[in-house]
Amino acid sequence: MRQLRADVLSNQEVMPGINLMWLRAPDIAQEAQPGQFLMVRCGDGFDPLLRRALSIHRLGTSAPGGAAQGCALLYGLQGAGTSLLGRMRPGDALDVLGPLGRGYTVHRASRNLLLIAEGWGISPLVALAESQVARGRSVTLLAGAPEAGHVYPQDLLAAEIELVAATVDGSLGHQGAVVDLVGDYWSWADEVYACGPWSMYQELARATSGQWPRKPVQVLAEMSMACGVGACFACTIETRRGPRLSCREGPRLLLSDLLL
Amino acid sequence: MDLSVELAPKRKTGLRLENPVMTASGTFGYGTEYASLVDIQRLGAIVSKGVTLRPRKGNPQPRIVETPAGMLNSIGLQNIGIRAVVREKAPLWAEWSVPVIVNIAGDTYDEFRRLAAALEGVPGVAGVEVNISCPNVDQGGMVFGCDPGMAAQVTRCVRQETSLPVIVKLTPNVGDIRAVAQAVEEAGADALTVANTFLGMAYDLRRRRPVIPRGAAGLSGPAIKPLALYLAHQVAQAVTAPVIGCGGIASARDALEFLMAGATAVQVGTATFVDPQASIRIIEGLERYLEQQGCDTLREAVGVGNS
Ligand SMILES: Cc1cc2nc3c(=O)[nH]c(=O)nc-3n(C[C@H](O)[C@H](O)[C@H](O)COP(=O)(O)OP(=O)(O)OC[C@H]3O[C@@H](n4cnc5c(N)ncnc54)[C@H](O)[C@@H]3O)c2cc1C
Ligand SMILES: Cc1cc2nc3c(=O)[nH]c(=O)nc-3n(C[C@H](O)[C@H](O)[C@H](O)COP(=O)(O)O)c2cc1C
Numbered sequence: 001m002r003q004l005r006a007d008v009l010s011n012q013e014v015m016p017g018i019n020l021m022w023l024r025a026p027d028i029a030q031e032a033q034p035g036q037f038l039m040v041r042c043g044d045g046f047d048p049l050l051r052r053a054l055s056i057h058r059l060g061t062s063a064p065g066g067a068a069q070g071c072a073l074l075y076g077l078q079g080a081g082t083s084l085l086g087r088m089r090p091g092d093a094l095d096v097l098g099p100l101g102r103g104y105t106v107h108r109a110s111r112n113l114l115l116i117a118e119g120w121g122i123s124p125l126v127a128l129a130e131s132q133v134a135r136g137r138s139v140t141l142l143a144g145a146p147e148a149g150h151v152y153p154q155d156l157l158a159a160e161i162e163l164v165a166a167t168v169d170g171s172l173g174h175q176g177a178v179v180d181l182v183g184d185y186w187s188w189a190d191e192v193y194a195c196g197p198w199s200m201y202q203e204l205a206r207a208t209s210g211q212w213p214r215k216p217v218q219v220l221a222e223m224s225m226a227c228g229v230g231a232c233f234a235c236t237i238e239t240r241r242g243p244r245l246s247c248r249e250g251p252r253l254l255l256s257d258l259l260l
Numbered sequence: 261m262d263l264s265v266e267l268a269p270k271r272k273t274g275l276r277l278e279n280p281v282m283t284a285s286g287t288f289g290y291g292t293e294y295a296s297l298v299d300i301q302r303l304g305a306i307v308s309k310g311v312t313l314r315p316r317k318g319n320p321q322p323r324i325v326e327t328p329a330g331m332l333n334s335i336g337l338q339n340i341g342i343r344a345v346v347r348e349k350a351p352l353w354a355e356w357s358v359p360v361i362v363n364i365a366g367d368t369y370d371e372f373r374r375l376a377a378a379l380e381g382v383p384g385v386a387g388v389e390v391n392i393s394c395p396n397v398d399q400g401g402m403v404f405g406c407d408p409g410m411a412a413q414v415t416r417c418v419r420q421e422t423s424l425p426v427i428v429k430l431t432p433n434v435g436d437i438r439a440v441a442q443a444v445e446e447a448g449a450d451a452l453t454v455a456n457t458f459l460g461m462a463y464d465l466r467r468r469r470p471v472i473p474r475g476a477a478g479l480s481g482p483a484i485k486p487l488a489l490y491l492a493h494q495v496a497q498a499v500t501a502p503v504i505g506c507g508g509i510a511s512a513r514d515a516l517e518f519l520m521a522g523a524t525a526v527q528v529g530t531a532t533f534v535d536p537q538a539s540i541r542i543i544e545g546l547e548r549y550l551e552q553q554g555c556d557t558l559r560e561a562v563g564v565g566n567s
Contacts (some may be wrong), residue, residue, distance in 0.1 A: 001296050003536055041534070046329040046482045046510070050533055097297070097536065224324050226331065226533045229297070231289035233309070233338040234324040236317075243317055243338070248293075 001100060001229070002027055005093040009070060011086070015150050017077050018120060019086055020057070021094075026069030028098055032056050034127035035103030035220060035252050038073070039228035041095035042081035052081040053225050053247075055124040055195070056099060059131065074123040100228050102252045104128050104193055104218050106137075113137055114189035116204065118144035118178055118196030122152050124220060125195050133160040140164060140185055144178025144196070147171045179203040183211065192217045194255065202260045217255035221246055261550055262557045263543070265304070265524050267502050268387070268425035268450035275387050275425040275450065277304035277359065277525060280558065281515065281543050284506050284529030285310055285363035285389060285429070286335065290349045291356075297536045301358050302543060304525060308345070310365040310391050313374055315341035325462045325471040330483030330508075331530060332460050334472045337365055337394075342378045354384030361387040361427065367397040369417045376421035387424050390414060392444075393431040393456040405431035405456075408443035415447035427504065429453035430495070432484075437491050438498035451502040453527060454492040458484050481530040482508045489517055496522025510538060512545020519562040 006023035014020045028038070039051035058072035075082050088094065104124075106113065113132055115125040122143050129139045140162045145151045148171035154163055165173030166181055174181055179200065186192075186208070192215050194204055201219055208217060223235035223246040230248035237244050239257040244250055263279035282305040288294060291306040300306065318338025325332050340348070345362065353360040362385055366372040372390065379385050392405035392414050404410045415428050428444045430437060432455035441452055457478025462471045470476075488507020496503045502525065505518030510531035518526050531538040546558065555561040 003297055046534075048326060049329055049481055049530070050326050050331060095535075224322055226324055226333075226530075227287070227293070228533075229289075229293045229536075231293035232287060232324075232333075232533065233289075233318060233335050234333065236321070236323070236338060238317075 001098065003095070003097045004028070006071070006096050008088050008090055008092045008094055010090055011088050014074075014153055014156065018150070019075055019077065020156075021073045021075070021085065021088070023071050023073070023094060023096070024069065025071045025096065028096070029059050029069045029071045032059055032071065032099035033103030034059075034131055035124050035218075036099040036101050037124075037228075037251065038096045038098035039100060039225070040073070040085070040097075042084040044095075048080040048084070050226055051097065051228065053222065053228060055220070056127050057123040058127050074120055074126070076120045097228060101247055101250060104252055106132060107191060110190035111137055112188050112190045113139045114182070114185045114192045115139060115141045116178060116182060116192070116194040116196070116200075117141065118200045121194070121196035121200070121220075123195070125193060126152070126157065128193060129161045130158055133158055140189075142166065142178050142181050142185070144200070145172075177203060179207045182207050186211045186215070189215065191215070194218070195220045198260075201255060201258060205255055205258070205260050208255070218252050219255050219258070220251040221253045221258060222251055261547060263546060263550070265502070265558065267427065267504070267525060269502070271425050271450055273423075273425070275359070279304040279543050279546065280519070280525035281539050281546070282307055282361075282504065282525060282527045283532065283539060284527035285391065287529040287532050290345070291360055292349075292352065294532070294536055298540060301356060303358050303539055304543070305359045305361055305386065307361045307363050307389055307527065308349070309339050310337050310363045311339050311342050311345050311375070312337055312365050313342055313371050315339065315344065320473050322471060322473075325477075327460070327462055327479065328483060330479050330481035332462055332472060332477035332479055333457070334474050334477040342375055346378060346382050350382050350384035352384070356384075359386035360384060361389050363389040363391055363429070364418075365391040365394050366414075367394065369398070369413060372414050373417045373421050376418040379424065380422050385424065387427060388418060388422060389427040389429050389453060390418050391429050391456070393429070393433075403431060403433070405440060406434050408439045411440045412443040412447035415444045415449050419448035425450045427451045427453055429456055430491075431456045432488065432491050432507070433459050438494055441495040441499050445499045445501045449501060451504055451524070452495060452499065453504040453506055454495045454523075455488055455507055458487060480507070482510055484508045485514060489521055492518055492523050493521040509542070510534070512542045512549060515542050515546060516549060516562060519558070
């Protein structure tokens with residue numbers, strides 16, 4: 001965990017209202033695990049005040065100019081903080097803290113990984129997918145979006161990653177919820193990973209409760225945070241195993257431990 | 261250059277800090293969480309998260325919401341309980357050179373008594389800070405710190421059980437804070453922290469309800485600085501015990517304002533979330549200020565104000 005000023009390498013809208021920002025941050029890129037996050041200072045004043053938590057979206061070599069030690073963020077323009085980020089240009093410096101929290105874990109023996117995303121939940125799953133196909137594993141990434149324009153651009157993904165889309169309006173891939181697709185891949189998958197809104201975790205818990213054999217699903221359970229390091233106790237999540245700090249003991253938790 | 265301050269001048273042992281910059285309770289965990297980011301041994305002192313007799317789970321989510329230049333929190337004193345603090349944290353603190361002060365919170369006079377007793381003679385504990393912004397369960401939930409009599413009684417309970425320096429942390433949510441400050445000083449407080457969070461609210465427009473389930477929550481951050489500064493000034497005029505200024509301090513400039521208003525030391529809270537180095541930057545800023553003023557001691561540099 002470190003605090004540093006990272007140079008912005010690029011910052012572009014890749015889907016409507018969603019930006020991809022590459023940072024030069026060799027120290028963070030070296031340490032980071034997919035599923036971990038950064039606490040990002042948006043602007044340098046007191047409004048917005050608190051840092052914003054953003055998942056590590058990609059690591060390493062796909063940075064512009066081939067900079068080996070890059071780290072990317074994918075963020076929706078939601079409010080004051082992300083709007084300020086949206087205005088940053090290459091060459092600007094961003095004050096970041098990280099990598100924070102516990103990321104996804106992959107068992108050594110696993111071959112086939114099923115990843116399930118909705119909205120900007122795809123952010124950390126792209127980092128996971130890229131790191132795992134690089135290790136020779138098979139990855140299927142199910143991506144849910146409102147319509148085709150909000151599906152993560154295939155040309156930004158490594159070719160080995162199979163992306164399967166579900167859109168609410170049916171403009172691309174399956175028409176309906178991304179969770180509808182899970183059954184088709186369940187028996188194939190050795191491990192299952194998800195990131196999305198709480199409502200998706202509820203649907204996922206329902207959809208997978210009937211699947212056999214049982215498989216643990218690793219999710220990122222995100223709560224509003226102030227410090228990001230476990231010092232303020234703002235982001236506590238009640239789980240079946242007792243309270244967990246999203247920032248330090250999470251954000252990776254098991255779907256079966258969430259009280260949905 | 262000497263930045264040191266004394267927070268318990270009337271105690272034989274005293275409570276001497278190398279510099280006047282402390283971390284505020286609840287914003288620096290148990291001192292270990294930020295240790296890989298911040299050179300904690302350079303701090304004047306660390307104040308622990310509020311500790312209760314038994315472990316507490318805290319309040320339901322959401323617990324925080326940001327407001328202009330500030331934040332509202334309703335953590336609900338989630339903590340590991342006094343026993344675990346003594347057993348697991350104090351041994352770590354005993355190896356540090358930075359003094360650690362344990363912030364305690366009780367529902368009854370008896371709980372405060374037992375909390376103070378549990379800390380007596382524990383290596384690694386340099387002092388006690390008494391959070392009197394809690395409701396008194398025995399008296400219909402009225403906040404201890406809102407009534408001079410109750411505030412004094414809590415202070416006496418703690419004082420009787422410990423030989424450690426006792427700091428009492430006042431609530432700003434009272435009519436006349438000077439009356440509470442004087443009562444607490446008379447009851448044996450070595451120093452006073454001014455102040456805890458201000459009560460505030462925020463509404464969720466979509467749900468048409470307060471964002472924080474309990475409704476009211478504690479406001480902290482730069483937004484409250486002028487309010488806390490005014491209270492620190494009022495209290496410093498009313499008591500002789502050292503005053504520790506707290507509320508919205510984010511820069512050396514802010515800290516100097518509190519010192520000029522009569523505070524002996526300061527606590528940095530919310531600013532640490534924004535920049536974990538905030539306290540260290542403030543210490544360095546104070547050193548620079550002394551240099552610029554051509555003074556050797558803090559007292560010399562700020563001692564002119566107080567009015
Ligand atoms: C571990 C973690 C990882 C995350 N990763 C990502 C990521 O990769 N990408 C990403 O885009 N986000 C991510 N987030 C979420 C992001 O941190 C938050 O959404 C952040 O608050 C956005 O900041 P903002 O200032 O832009 O928006 P904010 O101003 O904080 O607003 C966020 C949303 O809340 C609403 N809102 C604010 N105040 C109120 C109110 N009073 N009543 C009703 N609604 C209100 C706003 O309308 C907006 O839709 C992550 C969060 C966590 C905890
Ligand atoms: C998240 C959070 C938790 C806090 N927890 C405690 C606590 O347990 N005990 C206490 O006395 N004060 C607590 N406080 C109050 C702070 O110690 C401090 O008095 C207040 O935040 C004002 O200072 P600031 O504006 O610098 O943050 C808490 C504040 C915050 C923001």
